[in-house]
Amino acid sequence: MGAAGLAEVAAGDGLGPQDARDVVLRAEHVSVVYDGDSPTRAVRDVSIELRRGEVLGIAGESGCGKSTLAYALMRMLRPPARLAAGRISFSDGTGAAPVDVMALGPEDLRHFRWTKLSMVFQSAMNALNPVTSLRKQFSDIFETHAPEMRRDEREQRSRALLDMVGIDPARISSFPHELSGGMRQRVVIAMALALQPDVVIMDEPTTALDVVVQREILDEIERLREELGFSIVFITHDLSLLLEISDRLAVMYAGEIVEFAPSAEVARAPAHPYTLGLLESFPDMRGARRQLHGIAGSPPSLAGEIAGCAFAPRCGYAFAPCASTTPRLRERSRATGHAAVAGGSSDGQAGRVPQTWSVACHLHDEELCPAGPPRGLDGGELTGDGQVVNRRPDGASEPSAGEERR
Numbered sequence: 001m002g003a004a005g006l007a008e009v010a011a012g013d014g015l016g017p018q019d020a021r022d023v024v025l026r027a028e029h030v031s032v033v034y035d036g037d038s039p040t041r042a043v044r045d046v047s048i049e050l051r052r053g054e055v056l057g058i059a060g061e062s063g064c065g066k067s068t069l070a071y072a073l074m075r076m077l078r079p080p081a082r083l084a085a086g087r088i089s090f091s092d093g094t095g096a097a098p099v100d101v102m103a104l105g106p107e108d109l110r111h112f113r114w115t116k117l118s119m120v121f122q123s124a125m126n127a128l129n130p131v132t133s134l135r136k137q138f139s140d141i142f143e144t145h146a147p148e149m150r151r152d153e154r155e156q157r158s159r160a161l162l163d164m165v166g167i168d169p170a171r172i173s174s175f176p177h178e179l180s181g182g183m184r185q186r187v188v189i190a191m192a193l194a195l196q197p198d199v200v201i202m203d204e205p206t207t208a209l210d211v212v213v214q215r216e217i218l219d220e221i222e223r224l225r226e227e228l229g230f231s232i233v234f235i236t237h238d239l240s241l242l243l244e245i246s247d248r249l250a251v252m253y254a255g256e257i258v259e260f261a262p263s264a265e266v267a268r269a270p271a272h273p274y275t276l277g278l279l280e281s282f283p284d285m286r287g288a289r290r291q292l293h294g295i296a297g298s299p300p301s302l303a304g305e306i307a308g309c310a311f312a313p314r315c316g317y318a319f320a321p322c323a324s325t326t327p328r329l330r331e332r333s334r335a336t337g338h339a340a341v342a343g344g345s346s347d348g349q350a351g352r353v354p355q356t357w358s359v360a361c362h363l364h365d366e367e368l369c370p371a372g373p374p375r376g377l378d379g380g381e382l383t384g385d386g387q388v389v390n391r392r393p394d395g396a397s398e399p400s401a402g403e404e405r406r
Contacts, residue, residue: 023091024231025050025073025117025199026098030086032068032077038303042068042081044255047329050199052093055225055232057246057263059239059278061299065255066235067122070201073233074119075101075109090116092198114145118192122203127188128176134162134187135172141194161190165220182213186220193224201233206241218245239278243267251275254310255302257329261357271332271359271377273315309362317377321368329360 032043043065050056058066071077073088089098090112104112121127129137138158142149149157159169165186176184185205192200205221206214222245225232234246242249242263249266251259251274259272270276277295284290297314300306309315312322363373372378 022051022093023049024052024093025233026089026091027069027073028087028089030069030072030088031084032065032072033082033084035080035082040302041084041304042255042302043072044302045085046252046255046257048250048257048260050231050233052198052231053225053229054248055234055246057242057249058233058235058252059242059249060237060252062237063299063302064252065302066237066252067203069252070119070203070233070235073101073201074113074117075104076119090199092116110145114141114192114197115195116197117199117201118195118197119201120188120192120203120205123207128184130176133173133175134158138172138191138194141191145195157194161194162187164193164224165190181209182216185209185213185217189217189221189224193228193230196228197230199231199233201235203235204237205234206236221245239275240282251278254300254306256310256360257358258311258360259358260329261359262355265355265357269376269378271357271364271373272361273317273363273377274311276377277314317363317374319362319369321362321365325362325368327360327362327365329358330364332357332359332364 026049028047030043030046031041034040034042046065046069048056048058058069060066068077068081071081072083072086075088077083083102088101090101091098099112099116101112101117128134135155135158138161139151139154142154142157155172159172162169162172167183167186167190171179171183176187179187189205192202202221206217209217218241221232224230234242236242239249239251243266246263249259249261249263250257251266251272253274259266259270259275261271266275267279270279274295277293280293281295283292295314300310300313306326308324309318309322309327312318315322361373361377362368363377366372
């Protein structure tokens, strides 16, 4: 995408030229297919953008395409997976033309990975080679992606990385089995930061860790982000976690993004019924006690086409168009009315987070649903008794399925 394209996108988001330059990673209309007798469309027409210094959360149930999208961004898809459509571009913020990641040759791609874009893989604790010392595994990274480094420089940098994540540099000779789960997770994060990338994709980085160690790892990630200024794509099924740590949130269902909005706004009042269902499935630790609600049914098969809205069979708000018309991700008309700072802090890091709020739901389509979305999906208007009141597409009022959600 050239300068004109960036300017057009910036104008659509209400952003100026400087904000456009803050977009470090952009994926446009990405689709990934797993080939076979019944090809599986694991990612379907997904577009996201990541800004410098931002934490972008991607949430959704297992099998919704989160990890496949991460591998597509890294260009690490392996057969039978293939990128069926879309473009991925990277910008270093200098004003130079964005790099077309999909056009990089093998050597350029090897240099690009870990220097510009790196990844903490799912089940990261098991990503370390069990029969190789940490020294050797760090050295492999530098030999592959920075072959110009001397042996003494690799040693010095490896020790510095361990110290940076709170591990004694003397453990450089240790093997993975000699480390605790939390220490192994820190080592994998240190490896992802070895060459000071602009973007780190973290796929379930705290899975299988107890809650105390999870908190330590999250605090460590936030400290390193503030110190080094890299951007994060944080992928997890734990929506409550993302609402706490991310600036913006993309909710995925059946290979598509169904809601893309500032995390603080989603936490207050989601716009998509699926997001509402996820929010109602875990307790509010600070609010009043309430009954938890799961989401009935199972996600659809991604083999072949899906007629209408993929969530319709599980949605309590579904009406006639949902069965036949596929909803498009569109910007909501309601403005959020405030600006956020990356990381939720007030230190001015990275610049403001765009307040665009997009949702793929017919309830927000003025032509299909003239009455507008039910209360509880339209900004969270509450009645006097604290209950969220829904309005069905026909205009009638009824209690919400999450009537005591807040």
